[in-house]
Amino acid sequence: MIEVKDVYFTYPNGIGALKGVSITIQNGDFVAIMGQNGAGKTTLVKHFNGLLKPTKGKVLVDGVNTRDISVARLARKVGFVFQNPDHQLFCETVEDETSFALKNFGYKPNIIERRVTWALNLLSLTQYRKTSPFMLSGGERKRVALASVLASDPKIVILDEPTIGQDHQQKEKLRQFITQLRAQKKTVVIVTHDVEFVAECNPRVVLMTEGKIVADGRANKILTNYNLVTKASLVPPQVTQIFMKLSDLGLPTNVIDVYEARKVFLNSLEGS
Amino acid sequence: MALIETENLSFTYPSGMKPAVEDISISIEKGDFVVLTGPSGCGKTTLCRCFNGLIPHFYGGKLEGNITVAGYNVAKCLVYELARHVGLVFQNPENQLFALSVEKDVAFGLENCGMPRDDMRKRVDWALQMTGIEELRERAPHELSGGQQQRVAIACVLAMQPEVMVFDEPTSFLDPLGAQKIFEVINDLNKELGITVILVEHRLDLASRYANHVIVMNEGKIVLDGEPHKVFNSERARLIGVGIPKATRLYQILRENGLKLSKVPINSEEASQFLRKILTHD
Numbered sequence: 234m235i236e237v238k239d240v241y242f243t244y245p246n247g248i249g250a251l252k253g254v255s256i257t258i259q260n261g262d263f264v265a266i267m268g269q270n271g272a273g274k275t276t277l278v279k280h281f282n283g284l285l286k287p288t289k290g291k292v293l294v295d296g297v298n299t300r301d302i303s304v305a306r307l308a309r310k311v312g313f314v315f316q317n318p319d320h321q322l323f324c325e326t327v328e329d330e331t332s333f334a335l336k337n338f339g340y341k342p343n344i345i346e347r348r349v350t351w352a353l354n355l356l357s358l359t360q361y362r363k364t365s366p367f368m369l370s371g372g373e374r375k376r377v378a379l380a381s382v383l384a385s386d387p388k389i390v391i392l393d394e395p396t397i398g399q400d401h402q403q404k405e406k407l408r409q410f411i412t413q414l415r416a417q418k419k420t421v422v423i424v425t426h427d428v429e430f431v432a433e434c435n436p437r438v439v440l441m442t443e444g445k446i447v448a449d450g451r452a453n454k455i456l457t458n459y460n461l462v463t464k465a466s467l468v469p470p471q472v473t474q475i476f477m478k479l480s481d482l483g484l485p486t487n488v489i490d491v492y493e494a495r496k497v498f499l500n501s502l503e504g505s
Numbered sequence: 506m507a508l509i510e511t512e513n514l515s516f517t518y519p520s521g522m523k524p525a526v527e528d529i530s531i532s533i534e535k536g537d538f539v540v541l542t543g544p545s546g547c548g549k550t551t552l553c554r555c556f557n558g559l560i561p562h563f564y565g566g567k568l569e570g571n572i573t574v575a576g577y578n579v580a581k582c583l584v585y586e587l588a589r590h591v592g593l594v595f596q597n598p599e600n601q602l603f604a605l606s607v608e609k610d611v612a613f614g615l616e617n618c619g620m621p622r623d624d625m626r627k628r629v630d631w632a633l634q635m636t637g638i639e640e641l642r643e644r645a646p647h648e649l650s651g652g653q654q655q656r657v658a659i660a661c662v663l664a665m666q667p668e669v670m671v672f673d674e675p676t677s678f679l680d681p682l683g684a685q686k687i688f689e690v691i692n693d694l695n696k697e698l699g700i701t702v703i704l705v706e707h708r709l710d711l712a713s714r715y716a717n718h719v720i721v722m723n724e725g726k727i728v729l730d731g732e733p734h735k736v737f738n739s740e741r742a743r744l745i746g747v748g749i750p751k752a753t754r755l756y757q758i759l760r761e762n763g764l765k766l767s768k769v770p771i772n773s774e775e776a777s778q779f780l781r782k783i784l785t786h787d
C-alpha cells in the first residue's frame with residue numbers, strides 16, 4: 234500500500250511541483266495518473282519509490298516512511314519504468330540489463346536465468362538477448378526497461394508514459410501485460426495522457442493539474458466529465474464525444490468503450 | 506503533375522540487409538492533408554526522409570526508382586534548395602534543435618534564405634505564438650521538456666512556410682489538448698494557405714478528422730492509399746493492427762449486429778450524426 238500524506242515538493246530551482254497531494258493506493262489497485270504536461274505526475278510517482286523525498290509531508294510504502302529506507306531496498310518492492318528508457322539502461326546486452334537487479338538482490342543463478350528467460354519471452358525480446366540495448370529502437374528499449382523491472386518481480390509496478398511513441402499493436406500488448414500483472418495481484422500505477430488507452434482499461438483515474446489532485450475515480454466517471462477533462466488538458470475518449478453529442482436524445486454520456494457503446498446504443502434503440 | 510510523386514521507389518540504408526522502403530508508388534496532390542500511418546518500423550520515417558532529400562544525400566545507401574517533390578528530382582537536386590520547399594519536423598526533436606536559444610533556432614532557416622530582419626522578426630513571433638511558446642523564446646532548447654522541444658521543432662518549420670510540411674509523429678509528448686491545438690494550427694495552414702501536409706501519426710482518433718488522404722504502410726510497402734473513410738473501414742487496416750478511429754470501429758461492430766449506418770464515420774461528429782438519424786427514424 235502507498236500512502237501519500239499532504240506532500241509538497243519543490244525542486245532546487247524553486248519550482249513547486251507538488252502542492253499538497255494526498256492519495257492512498259491499495260494493494261492490487263490499478264491507477265492511471267493523468268493530466269497536462271508539467272502537472273507534476275512524474276514528480277509524484279518518483280516519490281513512490283523514494284527517488285524523491287517530500288519537501289513537506291510524508292510518503293509511506295507498506296507503512297514504512299520512504300525517508301527511513303534506502304532506494305535500493307525499496308526497489309525490491311517498487312519497480313519503476315522511466316518515461317525515457319535511456320535513463321535506466323546501461324548494460325552491454327539485453328540479458329545483462331534484465332538480470333542486473335536480480336544479481337544485485339543476490340538471487341541464485343538458476344532463478345535469475347528462469348526469470349530473465351520468462352520476462353524476455355513475455356515482451357518478445359528473446360531474439361535480442363545478446364544485443365546491446367542501444368542498437369534497438371526507442372520502443373524496443375522501452376520494452377527492455379519493462380523486462381528488467383518485470384524480471385525482478387516487484388509488488389508495485391510504476392510505468393511512466395508507457396504508450397508514448399508506441400503503435401496500436403504495441404499498446405495492445407502493453408494492455409495484456411498489465412492484465413497479467415493484475416492477475417498476479419500486483420499494484421499497477423501508470424502515468425499517461427493517452428485517453429484512448431485508459432478508456433480501454435477502465436482503471437481508477439487520478440487527475441492532476443498544477444501540482445494538485447483535482448479528481449479521483451473510475452475512468453468512466455472522470456473521463457466523461459467534459460469540464461474536468463478539459464481543465465486537465467485532455468480530450469474525452471472518442472466514444473464519449475459521440476455520446477455527448479447525443480445527450481439530448483436521452484442517451485447516457487458516461488460511456489468510454491466501443492463495445493459498451495454498442496450495447497448502450499442497441500438497448501436504447503430497442504427501448505424507443 | 507502531382508506535387509509529390511514516387512515511382513517504384515526503394516531505399517536500402519548502407520547498413521541494411523533489405524530495403525527499408527520498397528516499391529513505393531504514390532502521388533500526393535498540392536493542398537493534400539495526408540495522414541501516414543502503420544506499425545513501428547514499417548518505414549514511415551524513412552519515407553519522410555526521402556521527401557526532403559535527407560535520403561539519399563545525407564544517409565547514403567541505395568535509392569532506386571523515381572521521386573519528384575515540388576518539381577525537383579530528389580536524387581539529383583541540392584538539399585538546401587529542396588529545403589526551401591519542404592520542411593520536416595523530426596520524430597526526435599532533440600536531433601533537430603541546435604541553437605543557443607529557441608528564438609535563434611526558429612530564425613535559423615529564415616536567416617539562411619536571406620529574409621529581411623523586420624519580416625523575419627514578424628515571422629518568428631508568429632510561429633512562436635502559433636505553437637504557444639512565446640515565453641520560451643530566450644530558453645536553451647536542450648534544457649526543455651520533450652513536449653516543449655516538439656513545439657519548438659514545429660515552430661521552426663512553420664516559420665519557413667514551405668510548400669510542403671512533413672510532420673513525423675510531431676506531438677507524441679504533448680497532452681491531448683496540446684496536440685489537438687497543434688493539429689488545428691497545421692490544419693488552418695493547410696486549408697488557408699494551401700500548404701501540403703504529411704502527418705505521421707498513430708493516434709488516429711485525434712488526427713484523422715483533418716485528412717483527405719490516408720496512406721498505410723506495412724513492412725516497407727504501401728498497403729492502403731486513398732480516401733480516409735475507405736481506408737479506415739478496410740478490413741486490411743484492422744488486420745495490420747492500425748488503431749482505426751473508434752467512430753469507425755463502432756460502425757463496424759454495429760454492423761456485426763445487423764445495424765447499418767448510412768455511411769462510414771471517421772470522427773465523433775459523423776458518428777453522432779449517423780446514429781442520430783437511426784434513433785430519430787429520420
Ligand SMILES: Nc1ncnc2c1ncn2[C@@H]1O[C@H](COP(=O)(O)OP(=O)(O)O)[C@@H](O)[C@H]1O
Binds near residue numbers: 249271272
Ligand atoms: N529536474 C527538475 N528540475 C527542475 N524542475 C523540474 C524538474 N523536473 C520537473 N520539473 C518541473 O516540475 C513541474 C512538474 O514536472 P513533472 O512532474 O515532470 O510533470 P509531468 O510528469 O506531469 O509532465 C514542471 O513545472 C517541470 O518543469
Ligand SMILES: Nc1ncnc2c1ncn2[C@@H]1O[C@H](COP(=O)(O)OP(=O)(O)O)[C@@H](O)[C@H]1O
Binds near residue numbers: 520525547548549
Ligand atoms: N539510420 C538508419 N540506419 C539503418 N537502418 C535504419 C535507419 N533508420 C531506420 N532504419 C531501419 O529501416 C526500417 C524502417 O524504419 P523507420 O523508417 O524508422 O520506420 P517507422 O518510422 O515506420 O517506425 C527499420 O527496419 C529500421 O530499423
Ligand SMILES: [Mg+2]
Binds near residue numbers: 276316393424
Ligand atoms: Mg512526466
Ligand SMILES: [Mg+2]
Binds near residue numbers: 596673
Ligand atoms: Mg518513425
